Amino acid sequence: MMRLTIIGFGNQALAWSQNLRDSGFPFRVALLPESHSFAKTNNLGIETVIVGSKEFYEDSAFALLIPDQAHESFMKQYAASFKPGSIVIYNHGFSITKNKFNETFPNLSHLLFAVKAIGSEIRSQYLSNGKLGAVYSTEFVSDKEDVFNWLQSISKALGINIGLFKTTFKHETQADLFSEQGLLCSLIPYTADLMFRELIAQGIEPELAYLECWHELKLIVNAMVDKGPSGFYDLISPNALVGSEKGFNKLITPEFKSNLNNLLKDIQNNQFDQELDEANLKDLRESIRNRWKASPLDQTFNKLNQEPNK
Numbered sequence: 461m462m463r464l465t466i467i468g469f470g471n472q473a474l475a476w477s478q479n480l481r482d483s484g485f486p487f488r489v490a491l492l493p494e495s496h497s498f499a500k501t502n503n504l505g506i507e508t509v510i511v512g513s514k515e516f517y518e519d520s521a522f523a524l525l526i527p528d529q530a531h532e533s534f535m536k537q538y539a540a541s542f543k544p545g546s547i548v549i550y551n552h553g554f555s556i557t558k559n560k561f562n563e564t565f566p567n568l569s570h571l572l573f574a575v576k577a578i579g580s581e582i583r584s585q586y587l588s589n590g591k592l593g594a595v596y597s598t599e600f601v602s603d604k605e606d607v608f609n610w611l612q613s614i615s616k617a618l619g620i621n622i623g624l625f626k627t628t629f630k631h632e633t634q635a636d637l638f639s640e641q642g643l644l645c646s647l648i649p650y651t652a653d654l655m656f657r658e659l660i661a662q663g664i665e666p667e668l669a670y671l672e673c674w675h676e677l678k679l680i681v682n683a684m685v686d687k688g689p690s691g692f693y694d695l696i697s698p699n700a701l702v703g704s705e706k707g708f709n710k711l712i713t714p715e716f717k718s719n720l721n722n723l724l725k726d727i728q729n730n731q732f733d734q735e736l737d738e739a740n741l742k743d744l745r746e747s748i749r750n751r752w753k754a755s756p757l758d759q760t761f762n763k764l765n766q767e768p769n770k
């Protein structure tokens with residue numbers, strides 16, 4: 461089986477490494493000489509090489525598991541020295557749709573293999589035999605059949621059991637950015653925060669508001685995903701059923717639908733790419749962290765997760 465070299469050791473790479481190791485799939489990790497992650501790979505007993513070293517270039521299959529914003533400079537510096545025909549795996553289509561590495565490096569095979577989970581869930585679903593999905597694209601791969609067969613082995617070793625589903629780099633990029641912007645990383649956490657604030661302002665105990673607005677999210681999403689949309693609505697109480705219809709009619713307004721549609725348009729017409737280029741990621745991360753650290757929801761979470769149960 462051809463060995464995979466995972467580049468970086470962040471959220472995804474840690475989970476991929478642990479799952480591949482436990483499944484016996486051959487891999488190693490490549491880190492920059494100045495990386496902060498050597499202690500972590502050493503502690504886990506993972507074979508590690510230095511990016512750019514002679515050993516690094518011995519392999520011909522790499523998974524680029526570093527932040528998307530770092531892909532361009534990384535590829536410019538190292539990819540020209542990859543063996544012709546080498547495979548580069550991307551866990552998100554963004555790099556190719558934006559940087560067009562398929563044009564800059566036509567002698568490499570650019571393979572999309574997007575696992576649809578955050579790193580911590582890739583590990584915990586693997587350990588609990590849970591469900592994990594992934595999509596792929598071989599549109600910029602020369603030896604499609606062999607590469608797909610090899611990818612299926614990696615996918616199995618990672619614990620993927622929904623898919624592999626075929627897509628394109630473009631479709632994966634659009635769907636991923638849209639779900640982050642419209643639902644997963646905006647609507648859910650910020651609506652929970654808003655509702656938590658409303659409840660405590662009305663004198664409701666923060667612990668109760670926390671359970672209602674944050675902790676229960678996890679439990680209800682489990683039921684939604686396990687039972688499917690119609691099965692979920694069959695499960696909920698009459699109060700929840702009538703309330704759900706009221707909330708749906710009041711909240712999902714034409715303006716809301718048009719705002720959602722505009723998010724997708726901005727992704728499709730590359731306006732969002734420009735916004736990403738202009739963003740100061742370090743400052744933004746810091747200001748969002750500070751905003752959440754100051755929120756009563758975050759403070760209640762910390763309190764409940766530090767105190768032993770009485």
Ligand SMILES: NC(=O)c1ccc[n+]([C@@H]2O[C@H](COP(=O)([O-])OP(=O)(O)OC[C@H]3O[C@@H](n4cnc5c(N)ncnc54)[C@H](OP(=O)(O)O)[C@@H]3O)[C@@H](O)[C@H]2O)c1
Binds near residue numbers: 471527551
């Ligand atoms: N976050 C998720 O769970 C998630 C979910 C779905 C898809 N993805 C995709 O998975 C890929 C990896 O994302 P991630 O969140 O796992 O990455 P990440 O945790 O941010 O990656 C951190 C790793 O990248 C290294 N790194 C940072 N900047 C670098 C640079 N300029 N050059 C070389 N190495 C650099 C870090 O170096 P040090 O060792 O020095 O710290 C560290 O090892 C991305 O394509 C992302 O879109 C991520």
